[in-house]
Amino acid sequence: MHTDADHKQSKNETKREASEEAGQVNNAEPVVENESALVDDKRLFVMNLSYQVTKEEVQELFGKYGEILDIEIPFRKHGKGVPLGIGFVRFATSEAAIQAFAELDKTIF
Numbered sequence: 001m002h003t004d005a006d007h008k009q010s011k012n013e014t015k016r017e018a019s020e021e022a023g024q025v026n027n028a029e030p031v032v033e034n035e036s037a038l039v040d041d042k043r044l045f046v047m048n049l050s051y052q053v054t055k056e057e058v059q060e061l062f063g064k065y066g067e068i069l070d071i072e073i074p075f076r077k078h079g080k081g082v083p084l085g086i087g088f089v090r091f092a093t094s095e096a097a098i099q100a101f102a103e104l105d106k107t108i109f
Helices: 004-021 055-065 094-104
Strands: 043-047 068-072 086-091
Touching (some): 043 094, 055 094
Antiparallel strands (some): 043 086
């Protein structure tokens, strides 16, 4: 008994074999139809933070570039409250995030 999945897999294998025979090998990543679903252009990843940094300190530094919706400072699993030294800052607008990135990238906090 063959299912639709078996039929699709068989068709894909046939297409791949035909491409290989023609000398066309496609090693590219799969195409994502809605790439914007994977990218949040209002959220910045911040690294090399002090382990003692507070959300208030991050708010003070990044807040001058625009309204901040959320600040995340993750902690280690089983680390008894030890921060990872990274954070995420989500702005209300992508323009604010871009400006903060442009001015603060590769600076020391």
